[in-house]
Amino acid sequence: MTTTGTELFLDGTALRVTEVAAVARRTVPVNLGIAPAALTAMHESVLLKRELIDTGIPIYGVTTGFGDSVNRQISPAKAADLQRNLIVYHLNGVGPVTAPDVTRATLLIRANCLTRGPSAIRPEVVSTLLRHLDADILPLIPERGSLGASGDLVPLCYVAAALLGEGEVRYRGEVRPTAEALRAEGIEPVVLEPKEGLALINGTAFTSAFAALAVADAAELAYAADVATAMTCEALLGNGSHFHPFVHANKPHPGQGASAELIRGLLDGSGLTTSYEEILVRRSGLEGRGFRTLEHRIQDKYSVRCAPHVNGVLRDSLEWVGRWIDTEINSSTDNPLFAWETGELHHGGNFYAGHVGQAMDSLKVAVASLADLLDRQLELVVDEKFNAGLTPNLIAPRDAEDYESGLHHGFKGMQIAASAVTAEALKHSGPATAFSRSTESHNQDKVSMGTIAARDARTIIELTRQVTAIHLLALAQAVEIRGVHRAAPAIRRVHELIRDHVPFTDRDRRMDHDIHQVERLIADGSVRAAADVADPLFPTDR
Structure with a gap:
């Protein structure tokens, strides 16, 4: 080409x-x-x-x-x-x-x-x-x-x-x-x-069409997920040192390292996150006591601390999945084939979409795992038992004397929806390629099931994008409650993008239109553009 x-x-x-x-x-x-x-x-x-x-x-x-x-x-x-x-x-x-x-x-x-x-x-x-x-x-x-x-x-x-x-x-x-x-x-x-x-x-063009678009969409999801992790870290007053280069250099999977590097860039300048080094400086020792309860956690829960290890799997999968799909869409995939240089006729089976099927089965597992990660982060942000002092379900703060107090439920319903959508994504993640059927009088006695795997990948990406949209809406609410001015510049830009399309949730209202708006911002690359922090693995001109 x-x-x-x-x-x-x-x-x-x-x-x-x-x-x-x-x-x-x-x-x-x-x-x-x-x-x-x-x-x-x-x-x-x-x-x-x-x-x-x-x-x-x-x-x-x-x-x-x-x-x-x-x-x-x-x-x-x-x-x-x-x-x-x-x-x-x-x-x-x-x-x-x-x-x-x-x-x-x-x-x-x-x-x-x-x-x-x-x-x-x-x-x-x-x-x-x-x-x-x-x-x-x-x-x-x-x-x-x-x-x-x-x-x-x-x-x-x-x-x-x-x-x-x-x-x-x-x-x-x-x-x-x-x-x-x-x-x-x-x-x-x-x-x-x-x-x-x-x-x-x-x-294999129909199968490959789903696959090619899935690869492109999953790369945007990978970026949006790292934005969500950075915002979660800020919302929970988390420990930014979980993403320190030393940690990830000692487990040097490229995708994991790229995810951590991007999160560090997104958190640069944050006034909400802390670090292990700051904890060491700010906190006194036991001072002769045999025990004490720390006021600040020195480690965040796995869904925050291990986020690069989850998204890194998707990012590394995309590297080889993308190569396989690039090969497939530049292949002669019909039969027979005519070698005009030698005058030969060859019968074969290049129409078999085995590589696409395997790639899509792997991709959909990695994307579904990302949905599960973000759903777990969302639970921490809305649950008053874990959200480090944020309001229950991120309801708008009100004085106790305010008539509206106690009437609203914030993001309670959104978290339920995210959990349901995540469950559906996980349900679709089983391997389609394992279900070969013998058909056409046993001529097609071993088939790839690649088309179904690719369609499943499309579905799981759509579902995961919906979970990501719900989570980003909740995170915009959480950062606003914390104080947007304290957030990192990149996070402030993402918050501004969301607020350009969706208002702060100050009372119970329908929010399905909000989800669709943010879904679109993820899909078309607007979230990436607003954050304006280079992705080490998937630059915009990749």
């Missing part, structure tokens, strides 16, 4: 997760095209395919049936019609319609994989796919129906059907017949040649 200004030329080798997210979320305008070198490779593999078809040899999915029907050879004259039937008989997805950003990511990844060359699909077909993406003509893809092996056959058939001008699409904010949307944009429907239907649907 090469870029020129706002143009992105695909070649199937260098597309990155961050670029997928940018195109899928339309954060920057990008004109898409195919790199010249990729055009050459695609043309050559198409020529080889045509030559081999003319020899009369059986070529899987081109002059044979599909899957278990591989032993049924047809004449070359029927090969084009076979591709249409392949698409039609897989249009049986169920469940909710896939979100627009995932659909855009699917179109981009499938196009990129096909530009590598070995798939023997004409460049004009892929160019048409990119025109759909440019015009935001999005097929309505049901989420359910893929096993993550033999490719995302069912979901990607909806992409292929749209290229044929069939079915319905989301276009200009409405669901419209595909043919109508294509006419509006001056796009001609595709007429498939042999192998081209199989090339379009026999790949």
Whole structure:
């Protein structure tokens, strides 16, 4: 892939997760095209395919049936019609319609994989796919129906059907017949040649779309979680020395160290946190006594003290998960493949989404653990038994004589909601890849379940973002009760961002809209931008 200004030329080798997210979320305008070198490779593999078809040899999915029907050879004259039937008989997805950003990511990844060359699909077909993406003509893809092996056959058939001008699409904010949307944009429907239907649907683009966006979203969550930990430390008058470089240099996992370093940067200048060194200076010794009760804890509870060890797992997981997904979205993931340089035809199983499935199962466990961490921090902040003198449930301070005293419950309901959402995140964290099914007459007798794992990761990230939003709302309330002027500058900036969208909670009121507002601030990077402290592991230009 090469870029020129706002143009992105695909070649199937260098597309990155961050670029997928940018195109899928339309954060920057990008004109898409195919790199010249990729055009050459695609043309050559198409020529080889045509030559081999003319020899009369059986070529899987081109002059044979599909899957278990591989032993049924047809004449070359029927090969084009076979591709249409392949698409039609897989249009049986169920469940909710896939979100627009995932659909855009699917179109981009499938196009990129096909530009590598070995798939023997004409460049004009892929160019048409990119025109759909440019015009935001999005097929309505049901989420359910893929096993993550033999490719995302069912979901990607909806992409292929749209290229044929069939079915319905989301276009200009409405669901419209595909043919109508294509006419509006001056796009001609595709007429498939042999192998081209199989090339379009026999790949992992749908699974990888969920995965790529999950990686991008989890990186923002990792940052927001460290912001939450820093604010928790301030709200609880905690011990900032838990994040001292010496501690984490002696357990040098990169993610753990980066988390601690970021928290230190966020707490820089805090007038609310203390340190072990300050405790040593400020507090006298036993002075001859055999026992005394300390006025100040020298260690915080695990959900604060060990936060870098929890978030560090997510951060280190993201490093290798991101590499795996980058590899997947730059691979030829269909079958068969045509080696035009040597004139060879190869049958294999690159459509198997095993790496994506394993990556997503691992990612979702790490993210769910983060939800649990933040839920435990929230409990400490709202519970008067543990919150170091903050009001019960963070209710607005009032004089006892005030009529409103005793009538309000602050963040009691919010903590209940966070606990419920956390439980749901944890429930979804079981490994999907362990549940392989034998299907299609035992041809697909071992499948990856990668699509379900990736969809689960998406769900857990959404749930964890909701928990994080609730926690940040509570922390903004807590810091305000403590005195915002005493907080670290970075925390004051995050507090200001939240207050720009959500008011202080001075009485019982509905707060679901508040949660949605802060969810959005996490997802779009506003929390990171407001804190304005560099992430050592995941800079904004990563």
